Amino acid sequence: MIPAAFDYYQPKTLEEAIGLLASNDEAKVLAGGHSLLPAMKLRLAQPKALVDLSRIAELNYIREENGQIAIGAMTTHFEIESSALLREKCPLLPEVAEHIGDVQVRNKGTFGGSLVHADPAADWPAAALALDAEFQIAGLSARRTVPAADFFVEMMQSAVQSNEILREIRVPVTPKSVAYAKFAQKASGFAIAGVAVVIEKTNGEVRIGITGVAPKAYRAIAVENELRGKPLSPESIRAASAKAAEGIDSLNDIHASAEFRAHLARVHCARALARAAAM
């Protein structure tokens, strides 16, 4: 329970942080630490250096820009949960934040940190997929934007490279018709199945992000296709939700079998759709 020795840096600017990543082999970014530090204590992770982003003020904000909401990567779960702007303009995010960990985790853990960690059972990836978020990533020489569909690469692997830092997440203003339905793992509180739903008011298009079920969070394309052009009714929702885990290789562990996970994905997909449609 004692981590291996490491160097510790506390940069004040993003530029400085990226420089530190470039000059330190096997450095890891510390962005809250609620996943990284336990892994280090178990020596599952043994970085030579930690670059702590907590003092970089320019990474912590929630603001509306050009019809989008821009969120700094170091914004904490609690700041999202308690943001009046988000409650009004993107209520899915505060709703998801309520499901994360406990008060301590929400006070310390960050939006960006969790997303880059890409834990298959974390809550944020479902929301990011359903909102079709954009990820602004900063590297030594360039900045790039990655859409949500390309951000989650595989289990515990996001599109952010080891010499890059996630800077900002942008989501569309989606004031209504959203919901997150989650079945939590009893011990850890992580998702066994977490389903985020966004229904576009303008064209009725439905986007569904599902976490906890597969090695990485995914868009429930089969359900979305099934619903396209159809009015949302209890019948259409039930029929479409049956495809929530279609083609998905579900995870299997002591907390839930693959079969049960897939079932919970279907149940919670239907529940989230029903709630979002009722809003």
Next chain:
Amino acid sequence: MKSLGSPLMLRPGKDGREGGLEGIPVLTILLTRLKTRSIRPQLAAAGGDIDAAFKEADKIVRQRMIHQRLTPMAIEPRGCIASYHAGEESLTLWTSTQIPHLVRTLLPGMIQVPENKIRIVAPEVGGGFGSKLNVYAEEALCSHLAMRLGVPVKWIETRRENASATIHGRDQIGEYEVAVKKDGTLLGIKSRAVADLGSYLQLLTPAIPTLTGLMAAGCYKCKAVCMEVTGAYTNKMATDAYRGAGRPEATYAIERLMDIIADDLGLDPLQVRLKNFPKPKEFPFNTPTGLTYDSGNYQGALKKAQKLANWDKLLKQQVAARKAGKLFGVGVSTYVEICALGPSKMMAAGGWEWGCVRIEISGKVTVITGTTPHGQGQETSFAQITADKLGIPPSDIVVMRGDTAVAHYGRDTYGSRATAVGGTAIVMCIDKILAKASILAAHLLRVSPKVMQFRDGKFFAKGKPKAALGWKEIAPAAYVARDLPPNFEPGLEASSFFEPPNCTFPFGTHIVAVEIDRDTGEVKFVKYVTVDDCGPQINPLLVEGQVQGGIAHSLGQVLFERTVYDENAQLLSGEFMDYAMPRAKDIPEYVMDSTVTPSPSNPLGVKGVGEAGTIGATPAIANAVIDALSPLGIRHLDLPLTPETIWRAIRDHRETQAPAPPVPPTSREARFTAKDVKKKRVQIPSA
């Protein structure tokens, strides 16, 4: 080293190689593959003519049940500090234990320091629940290292170590058979159980399944009992006493069986219980397993719980819920347990308790107990007992415990014994002091000791209450000692050993209503009612706290807790990320009450309550869940009743019933349709 977490001390050899860990045989799957024929089972408990009982039976009810392995998970892991004084050749060990006195008795043989040069201190230990009712290798190893290195040695367990190397609980599988008459009369109980002992025996490992056998018949009359148990060694941590220690297994089995009997015979589960209860006047009541239940009024507790639960209304609610397609269940358990351990003849190393009471020169009072309360609150309840008897405020009393240099003798805290056995030792001390002080008071008042009376903390001659002496006068006189009666020893201090003549047998009724989410298998509590009888309550708030905590333990066991090893003996549930503990939001609102049936086994009449909740609640919750599922034809499911377990059961029973037939009413539903609930109301015979 035979299991994960076993302490391992490595001594580098001359060639620099360390001791190897290869070739450990892996036996974790033992419980499902054990060939019982090759191992001779032991009788855990038996009595009565079992063959005759089974011959007389109209029906034999059988059920296999798994009591899953649990991890105690006290909020603080273990830890100790050993300090050796080379000049005195004495050792002080501060250790996170429930049993400093037993550690002091057992440590000398391991480290070659005599008992009278060892001091064990158990400060606030952060919870025990039986997991610290043990002498652990780390205590001996730290002591040994402190002696060898000449410096104090500290060891603190991590949570992962705690999960893997502190004892586990339960882990039995039993095949139960009950012989019954058509009317539900219980005749005989048989079981063949396998107890997973783990890789080593800890302090009480094999005693736990024995206690299960002793309590097999629960609170019912039964002609014969035959409980066989096979102890199995596996590559897991040892099992040992975990809150309830064998009794939860017994109570869970018999209380599940009572429901199954009722179901099989088409009888009401409460009627089956009532039919088999001994009547209050039948106490002391002898069981086939050789125990004598001290006192009881099982009907009284059941009746009170029924009233609190608004039983008829609850059954109507169930009928309505089922009509609306909901899975709604009502469960009952009527339990009895064995506490106040115990008479020395049934214990391995003395079941007495020691205490000491000293009126200080100032009139303040110091109480020293040989029990080691670690959260149960005897610091308060012993002060209350003392305050009542001496007529002084509790704030003038200090209760000391948990340090063998202060509390010289003791048998510590486990088995819900501290108040019944340790409290009685305190009462005995106070009685001795009152007798002595009365003589001194008579001398000081210049009256005959024969006319002395004591009331509200004052000694006075009969009829002359105005010329009274209180402790503030008598205590200085006893210690200044210038004016004492002839042949009168100075001081006001007494110590006593109390040897209990019998154990105590607290009992009660839990009634639980639950609703199950068909889609996810999640269980929601609708009602939780408990009526417990632990005899007179010295501190009702502490009693309530003990029952509430005990139910929380049960709730975890029924709904989600389980210790999981993989086939390579790796522990998969070694931390709070993977081992689910009950949280505040999981706890239902309790409706709690009690009845009071004093025990004849001690002058306080108290019975003990530390484990009652854990013993009574498990079957009540399980029975409620199974009752909710019974319309689907489900008769039994093994714990924990996780959402997946329940979901699978619902799905499988739906499939076996395809094409979906009309849901058959359960026997309970058939008996209690809304209109005739009143008519068929269960009548409780008056106590």
